[in-house]
Amino acid sequence: MHIYDSVQKTKLPFAPIRKGEASIYVCGPTVYDDAHLGHARSSLSFDLLSRTLKALNYKVTMGKNFTDIDDKIIKKVEETGKSMDEITSFYIERYLEDMAAIGIQRPDIEPKATESLQAIENMIQTLIDKDMAYVIDSGDVYFDTSKDSHYGDISHQVGEDEDNQSRVVHTSEKRNPKDFALWKACKGNDDICYDTPFSSGRPGWHIECSAMIEKHFSHAHGTEEYSIDIHGGGADLLFPHHENEAAQSRCATGHELAKYWMHNGFVQIDGEKMSKSLGNSFFLKDALKVYDGEVLRYYLNSVHYRNDFNFSEEELLTSKKRLDKIYRLKKRVSPGKGSAVNKTFKKSLLDAMSDDLNISIALAVIDDMVATTNDAFDTNPKNKALKKETLANIEFIDALLGFGSKEPFSYFQIGVDETLKAQIETLISERSDAKKEKNFERSDSIRNELIALGISIMDTADGTLWEKA
RNA sequence: GGAGCCAUCGCCAAGCGGUAAGGCCGCAGCCUGCAAAGCUGCUAUCCCCGGUUCAAAUCCGGGUGGCUCCUCCA
Structure with missing residues (x-):
């Protein structure tokens, strides 16, 4: 396995902290709204990573957090009059449903900020005790970036001279412009507050990830140099979020946070990043109303x-067309039971995915397998061994990439209700009769009716098959 | 102002110094009553200009264009 490390900016062989194991932590969503396609893409990227590592026989532990304490959540509380817990649990449920719809395997660990407060407090206290963090008059706690000589190693965005060059004006009691909040003191009676020795307040954004990783991936920390193997998230998290996480963890624990850092690219609409502030976000749940989850995946x-x-x-x-081809092949071999995966096919797929998840090559390998197999069945439709192997190949595709698991006939009937189905079958039956009588004018006319209904048909040796376009 | 990423066939997209994968679309053919599906075949020298090298889409320098981060953000 090779992974592109966005800190070293190069592809590296994956050498986990512990042989045969892989620990992954991905920054999850702030749960104040529905997931959009960008969240989907991030989840999908790391789902592929996890599946690939599993296929390579690594014991994978995947963690993804829910940020359930945040300014935007508090704002939503004020707007709706609902409790914070009502809001966050609602969106967490929705998030999990949406992710399940696109075939995301549920992470092993799903920590929430509200359930990690002790760990957060401990880490902040440690940083204060080590004099790497300071409490200002208001009760806010800041991380002192000047105390961390490695600050900037992650994103390479902290220059020597710089500072007031930033287009954002920093005004606060911070000692250094780059210092960031570990803890935000209570602003008023209505605020969400938790008591700690340093002040009553709530955690800053960055600290939760560091604390959760420390809490849930607590390796013995003997001679181990890193807390986890891979830390992932969207490219927008590289700075400042991941830079800050790395600094906190490094200074609090004495260990580097992650051995490899992976960042996924953005989903764009018309060439621009999809984001709420630009008003061009596309919710996953809305996409799922129009497109099948598997096709979206x-x-x-x-x-x-x-x-x-x-x-x-x-x-x-276009993607649907490629997926369709896999299911058409599956129709030729279903129903049945798979035997063993074709070794060459399996190796080609794994080789592709092992190269920093080269999905393009993987899909090309699948297309090739589909064409070759179809060709073989065109020559010999009754090749039983090939049928079983093909089923096994498709099962492997599903395990590795997460598509192809549906019953193939039902795949082509998505969106067809019972009434329409009965109508289609009647028309097909009438057409078959017309064909037997060589009344092709009639049979072609029926076919046109079906096409008008969005149904395409194909005559085979086993009768007429139909598909919803 | 600072820091990055990207630019490959009509469209999407691999490529990571050794002579351009794959998909969609299109064209031709096989199959079919005709179709559809399936199969076969055909279609690019890689944004521009320099340079390094026996050899560059791939490395270096300079342009041009697009995107992102430095503020919440997957």
Whole structure:
């Protein structure tokens, strides 16, 4: 396995802290609204990583947090009059449903900030005790970036001279412009506050990830140099979020946070980053109303995770066509039971994914397998061994990439209700009769009716099959 | 103002110094009553200008264009 490390900016062989194991932590969503396609892409990217490592026989432990204490959540509390818990638990449920719909394997650990307060407090206290953090008059606690000689190693964005060059004006009692809040003191009676020795307040954004990783991935920390193997998230988190996480963890624990850092590219709409502030975000739940989750999954995963992804309906339809081909092949071999995966096929797929998740090559390998197998069945439709192997191949695709698991006939009937189904079957039956009588004018006319209904048909040796377009 | 990323066939997209994968679309053919599906074949010298090298889409320098980060953000 090779992984592109966004800190070293190069592809590195994956050598985990512990042989045969892989610990991954991905920054999850702040739960104040529904997940958009960008969240989907991030989840999908690291889902592929996890599946690939599992296929390579690593014992994977995947963690993804829910940020459930945050300014925007508090704002939502004020706006709606609902409790913070009502809001966050609602969106956490929605998030999990949406992710399940696109085939994301549930992480092993899903920590929440509200359930990690002790760990957060401990880490901040440690930093204060080590004089790497300071409490200002208001009760806010800041991390002192000047005390960390490695601050900047992650994002390479902290220059020597710089500072007031930033287009953001910093005005506070911070000692250094780059210092960031570990803890925000209570602002008033209505604020969400937790008591700690340093002040009553709530955690800053960055500290939760460091604390959760420390809490949930607590290796013995003997001679181990890193807390986890891989830390992931969107490219926008590299700075300041990950830089700050790394600094906190390094200074509090004496260990580097992660051995490898991976960042996924953005989903764009018309060439611009999808984001709420630009008003161009596309909620996953809305996309799922129009497109099947499996098709969305194939589509959003069809471009390498590090590249930006420009969403277009036209390209999504192209992805569906490629997925369709896999299911058409599956129709030829279903129902049945798989035997063993073709070794060459399996190796080619794994080789592709082992190269920093080269999905393009992987999909090309699948397309090739589909064409070759179809060709073989065109020559010999009754090749039983090949049928079993093909089923096994498709099962492997599903395990590794997360698509192809549906019953193939039902895949082509998504969106067809019982009434329409009965109508289609009647028409097909009438058409078959017409064909037997060589009344082709009639049979073609029926076919046109079906096409008008969005149904395409194909005559095979086993009768007429139909598909919803 | 500072820091990065990207630019490959009509569209999407691999490539990581050794002579351009794959998909969609299009064209031709096989199959079919005709189709559809499936299969086969055909279609690019890599934004521009310099340089390094026996050899560059791939490395270096300079342009041009697009995107992102430095503020919440996947």
